[in-house]
Amino acid sequence: MTLTIEDLQPQLVELFKSVIARHQLSQGYLFSGDAGTGKSELATWIALRLFCTHVVAGMPDGTCSECQRILSGNHPDVVKVAPAGQSLKIEQIRFLKQELTKSGMETNQRVFIIQAADKMTVSAANGLLKFLEEPAPQTYLILTTSSKNQILPTILSRLQIIEFARLPRPQLVAQLTGAGISTEDAALLVRLTNSLVTAQAWLASDWFGPLRQTVWQWFSHVQAKNAVAFVDVQANLVPAAKERAVQNEALALILLLLQDILALYFDREQDLSFPNEKAQLSAWAEQMTSEQLLQQMEAALAAQKYLTANVSFQNTLERLTLQLLA
Structure with missing residues (x-):
């Protein structure tokens, strides 16, 4: 469409x-x-x-x-x-x-x-x-x-x-799915870009899919309080996001995961960025307090500011990993 x-x-x-x-x-x-x-x-x-x-x-x-x-x-x-x-x-x-x-x-x-x-x-x-x-x-x-x-x-x-105002989310989802993008991919992409052309280019790229998987693996280790998340940073995340634009999207994905957990914590299931991961996200939400969730959100937002201030991607992620594991 x-x-x-x-x-x-x-x-x-x-x-x-x-x-x-x-x-x-x-x-x-x-x-x-x-x-x-x-x-x-x-x-x-x-x-x-x-x-x-x-x-x-x-x-x-x-x-x-x-x-x-x-x-x-x-x-x-x-x-x-x-x-x-x-x-x-x-x-x-x-x-x-x-x-x-x-x-x-x-x-x-x-x-x-x-x-x-x-x-x-x-x-x-x-x-x-x-x-x-x-x-x-x-x-x-x-x-x-x-x-x-x-x-x-x-x-x-x-x-x-x-x-120019951003498109309403339902309208943009309809545009993406009408162009043949899966509902799961569209749910995430509309949180990252307002452009069908950009969404299609990312899906066809050699970085978006691997980055998505790598961020999920790192995030899973973080939520499990597994220190191997530090290894993920150097071994997987940094190689997957060599360009600054991709690094920005990596941090955006992390923030969206936290937003989904926060939404599920307060029983708001509509418009998740990762709808196919709802079961696991709900399980994490049940293990956390609202204060912990807000602290993690604040840490992720601060990480975006560090990267904008030219702190290296690796240092930014290692700092964020330490805060989320605490």
């Missing part, structure tokens, strides 16, 4: 339908929110709405020649730029700056969409300031980001910021 922008962000679609109908579209926007919340889809929808020749009830039809050219990436007055690798390259910014100075090739309006704008270098971001300070008539710039705090304040101050 593929969700449309009307499914993902119905309120924002209604907002921009009204704004465009009143001819009050701003010339610079920043769409900010988690991956999978529809930022790029809404940016494309705005372009479709502006150029569509058969608008019905404020909605582009998606089938006219203008819409089809936008959807296929062949419309000369709709320019999309996305990072090639870790950042927007200087050639991309040069191209963008040149295009921003031009008037529409076929119409009197143009739309520029810069995806993952947080990956712009400082020089690249500064290159946009001239346009933002003196925008050309009927030229619209839409930036998207999942990390608003990494964008220069001088850029932020010149844009209207639109925050």
Whole structure:
């Protein structure tokens, strides 16, 4: 099941339908929110709405020649730029700056969409300031980001910021299972990502499955108060999570396991991240007090902060293991 922008962000679609109908579209926007919340889809929808020749009830039809050219990436007055690798390259910014100075090739309006704008270098971001300070008539710039705090304040101050809400959990689970992901996997993945594309990529990766199993093994030893959990850290967890992004997910999995135990402790069985492990999680919940559970949750949250503060993954896990075994 593929969700449309009307499914993902119905309120924002209604907002921009009204704004465009009143001819009050701003010339610079920043769409900010988690991956999978529809930022790029809404940016494309705005372009479709502006150029569509058969608008019905404020909605582009998606089938006219203008819409089809936008959807296929062949419309000369709709320019999309996305990072090639870790950042927007200087050639991309040069191209963008040149295009921003031009008037529409076929119409009197143009739309520029810069995806993952947080990956712009400082020089690249500064290159946009001239346009933002003196925008050309009927030229619209839409930036998207999942990390608003990494964008220069001088850029932020010149844009209207639109925050994208996360999808409701049941809706996202339905999206994942509709795409062929098992109910068990979907229950966990919706706690880790709001993006179907990311969820599919993780399931197909060589790290997600092994990491999940390794975290479970370590966690089982911790709950059994077995000191072999320390061996798990060095022998299994550290090799399974060499990259910082994977290390973050390892700690997220640990926190989700603790959250499931806490939920079962208070007889809240709905929406578990690990529904197939309910029996074992319930057994652990019965062995603990609410105070112990909260202490373990606090230790796991503190571990996330240590990792963010550049404490090594191994040291962070060894400290957490010691606290949980106490």
